[in-house]
Amino acid sequence: MAKPDKAAAVAELTDLFRESSAAMLTEYRGLTVAQLKTLRRSLGGNASYAVVKNTLTAIAAKEAGVEFDTDALVGPSAIAFVTGDPVEAAKGLRDFAKANPQLVIKGGVLDGRALSAEDITKLADLESREVLLAKAAGAMKAKLYQAAYLFTAPASQAVRTIDALREKQESTAA
Numbered sequence: 464m465a466k467p468d469k470a471a472a473v474a475e476l477t478d479l480f481r482e483s484s485a486a487m488l489t490e491y492r493g494l495t496v497a498q499l500k501t502l503r504r505s506l507g508g509n510a511s512y513a514v515v516k517n518t519l520t521a522i523a524a525k526e527a528g529v530e531f532d533t534d535a536l537v538g539p540s541a542i543a544f545v546t547g548d549p550v551e552a553a554k555g556l557r558d559f560a561k562a563n564p565q566l567v568i569k570g571g572v573l574d575g576r577a578l579s580a581e582d583i584t585k586l587a588d589l590e591s592r593e594v595l596l597a598k599a600a601g602a603m604k605a606k607l608y609q610a611a612y613l614f615t616a617p618a619s620q621a622v623r624t625i626d627a628l629r630e631k632q633e634s635t636a637a
Contacts, residue, residue, distance in 0.1 A: 469519060476515065476523030479542075485549035485573045486529070487556055487583055491541050493565035499541075502566070505555040509547020515540055530577040535569040542571075549573055553587035 480486060491499060491514070503512045517536035524531035545552040560566045571578045573586070589595075 472516065472519050473523045473526065476520055477526045479511075479513070479544045480524055480527035480529050480572075483544040483546050485545040485552065485571060485578075486531075487543040487545070487552065487571035487578075488532075488535055488569045489541050489543065489556065489560075490538050490567040490569060491565070492539050492567075494563060498563055498565075502555075502559050502563075505559050506543055506552050507547070507555060510543045510545040510552040510555070512541060512543045515542050524572075529572050529575060531572055532570050532577055532579075540569075548592050550586055550589050550591055553583050557584060557587040 494502075499512070506512055517540055520540065520542065521531070521533040521536055524533070543552055543556060556566070556568055560568055568580045568583050570580055571583055573582075578586070590598075
């Protein structure tokens with residue numbers, strides 16, 4: 464590549480690192496173009512999958528201020544730049560790697576912190592953001608119902624006690 468082309472590629476990668484919440488490094492050796500197209504579709508609309516040059520990627524990561532394992536930049540590399548839910552993208556990569564063992568997940572970055580391949584697998588095992596939020600909301604709702612019951616219990620107990628006393632007075636008066 465000519466120097467201006469390299470500078471433009473580094474600038475583009477730097478912008479991608481800065482704009483994305485996560486980046487996941489893979490090795491795609493042995494995959495066909497059709498398989499890569501399927502992988503891009505499986506990542507969904509919240510991630511872009513780009514084949515990168517290792518040296519330019521290391522320079523771009525350094526310029527973006529991202530902790531990135533540059534030792535993993537060996538062989539044919541591609542990065543999934545995630546702008547949405549990183550769990551969804553990690554699941555897409557994990558599932559595709561299970562179906563196509565040629566895809567090797569090497570590591571990545573999540574919110575500026577380096578991730579190993581095992582970390583990305585753990586991330587893929589998490590439930591989606593929506594499910595986690597729904598569980599948290601359900602737990603909060605249950606606690607609110609419990610608190611409401613606690614606050615109304617003494618009043619309802621007092622009403623039952625007064626009603627029992629009234630019935631007892633009526634039965635003794637008769």
